Amino acid sequence: DQQVKQNSPSLSVQEGRISILNCDYTNSMFDYFLWYKKYPAEGPTFLISISSIKDKNEDGRFTVFLNKSAKHLSLHIVPSQPGDSAVYFCAASGGMDSSYKLIFGSGTRLLVRP
Amino acid sequence: GAGVSQSPSNKVTEKGKDVELRCDPISGHTALYWYRQSLGQGLEFLIYFQGNSAPDKSGLPSDRFSAERTGGSVSTLTIQRTQQEDSAVYLCASSSPGLAGWETQYFGPGTRLLVL
Numbered sequence A: 001d002q003q004v005k006q007n008s009p010s011l012s013v014q015e016g017r018i019s020i021l022n023c024d025y026t027n028s029m030f031d032y033f034l035w036y037k038k039y040p041a042e043g044p045t046f047l048i049s050i051s052s053i054k055d056k057n058e059d060g061r062f063t064v065f066l067n068k069s070a071k072h073l074s075l076h077i078v079p080s081q082p083g084d085s086a087v088y089f090c091a092a093s094g095g096m097d098s099s100y101k102l103i104f105g106s107g108t109r110l111l112v113r114p
Numbered sequence B: 001g002a003g004v005s006q007s008p009s010n011k012v013t014e015k016g017k018d019v020e021l022r023c024d025p026i027s028g029h030t031a032l033y034w035y036r037q038s039l040g041q042g043l044e045f046l047i048y049f050q051g052n053s054a055p056d057k058s059g060l061p062s063d064r065f066s067a068e069r070t071g072g073s074v075s076t077l078t079i080q081r082t083q084q085e086d087s088a089v090y091l092c093a094s095s096s097p098g099l100a101g102w103e104t105q106y107f108g109p110g111t112r113l114l115v116l
Helices: none
Strands: A010-014 A018-023 A029-037 A043-053 A058-059 A064-069 A072-077 A086-094 A108-113 B005-007 B012-013 B019-024 B031-037 B043-050 B065-069 B075-079 B088-095 B111-116
Touching: A010 A018, A018 A029, A018 A086, A018 A108, A029 A064, A043 A058, A043 A064, A043 A072, A058 A086, A072 A086, B005 B088, B012 B019, B019 B088, B031 B075, B043 B065, B043 B075, B075 B088
Parallel strands: A010 A108, B012 B111
Antiparallel strands: A018 A072, A029 A043, A029 A086, A058 A064, A064 A072, A086 A108, B005 B019, B019 B075, B031 B043, B031 B088, B065 B075, B088 B111
């Protein structure tokens, strides 16, 4: 039972355009959501997070949107750069007994073409 | 740097042997986590340590897996009698309690384990 789903295994965009990565979740107890970026042979790097009391959080070129009613979040990268090419993981946590336990999606591989 | 470090970076072992993986968390972080990423999969939670509290071992896949955290800092994940399905990248993360309990976990580079 996948509680966090990233339905697009890959995405290819042109440099300078917007990249939109999507994530859906099923557990309504989740109240904290994070995006991580992972390069080959490295650990995941924290990018940006959002708590359930917000619907948008922005940090430079990265913006995360949260739609609680749809149980959907998305990461927007604009403008996209070739160095953004990596695997992006969505993660969620929440609930009284496991507020610390991150549940990860399976990742989306982003390729930004020069 | 002051990030999470893990050793070894790569480990090749024979089926049936025991392995130990080490994690040094970020200094001052009270929480430590182990995750596993199998090929083509997302990260799978294994175990969580917070201060002196009893660890949450609910993610350990079998009793061949165990972990310790000595002195509230360094942690060792031990896999006994390794099986080929244990082959994966084992990732350690640490965090410090944040606002309203929301904690951002910072990951190490991982240990790539291959069981032949």
